[in-house]
Amino acid sequence: MNPESEGHVVARLRAERLAASTKPFVARGGAGGRCAGCRLPHAYCVCDLRPSVATRAGMCLLMGDIEALKPSNTGWLIADLVSDTWAFAWARTRVDPRLLALLEDPQWQPYVVFPGEFVEPSRVVGEVLPPQAEDGHPRRPLFILLDGTWTEARKMFNKSPYLSRFPVLSLNPGTVSNYRLRRSTRDDHFCTAEVAALCLALAGETRAAEVLGAWLDVFSTQYLQAKRHLRPDRETEAHRRLSGLSDAPADQATTGLAV
Template sequence: MLKIILLTHPREMARANNTGQLVKQVLEDNVRVVEWHRKQPDTELLTAIEAEKVGLVFPSDETAQEAILPLFTYEYLVIIDATWQEARKMFNQSPYLKALPKVSLVDAPKSIYPLRRNQIEGGLCTAECAALLLNHAGESAWSTQLMELLMTFIES
């Protein structure tokens, strides 16, 4: 089973429209929510990074060759759970994230999540990203369950 670390911006924890909570609800113990702090990174996350067990799901400037294939080489995948503006700041202010190998999603479907402004082209919400990763990892039942929950979340 794919293990995900949601590196969550502190403001995201209180947002009613946060989709990271859906990922946690569906995947339960296969997701670890880590609140991001610029000056005090999570020690367990840093230990996993040092052991080269972690990949970062983040848009890459490199070629698409690194896309889904490296997904299976990591024990954990980090998804930054924040608005796109916050995610970029978190990435830029965290040298340990910049040093991580990136897993970029290619040929991702258009986002169905309309609840945030200033979305980047091709950007997905946290739940959509996790669902796509699960699907690529052969966990289609979990992916479907997560997308169904997201649809209900959007409609409510």
């Protein structure tokens, strides 16, 4: 199962959700239309800046009801970068059989990413240590990210019994979120792309973590420029950081994420 063979997985999920909707979803601030590739107004499009980096880890996004429809959703950015990304709409009463098949795939070791303070301690882990598969090779980490509001994420965690057999990866980043597109009442709440970057760093994929963080910063900068009706500006610190990471050889990437 390769998500690349079916196009951008979050874009596909968005199309499925729109097709099933009984009324149109209209995102604020989209006068004049948005780019289908990055969801930004056309004058602020960043598709030509989309980075490329190899990753061994996989990402599985369980998305709240309208999360894929929101232009500010950052799960989309993960799928931009991590080739082995899957996205599924979450529902309490039904489970996508493709999700269950993914969780059974022997090449992957799933980790449910969720705060350990809300979980039975015996399930909580703080590091990524894939067990050996039957062929003697380490299984690849598959990070299950609950993509939605905090209320939605807690419901997904508590009402998804098929996730209960997997370890829970509890992150301790030691920093506060830099996410600027939505408000949260708690500084320790991170957006989905920030969580994914922290997971990649824990899996030893420092370069991918940094590039994803930089891609999020560029997207957020362009998004806010559009929201505030500012002139598109690609000479920002966020743009320079992404350009530097994109140009640097893979073995020269710095280790900027602390976990």
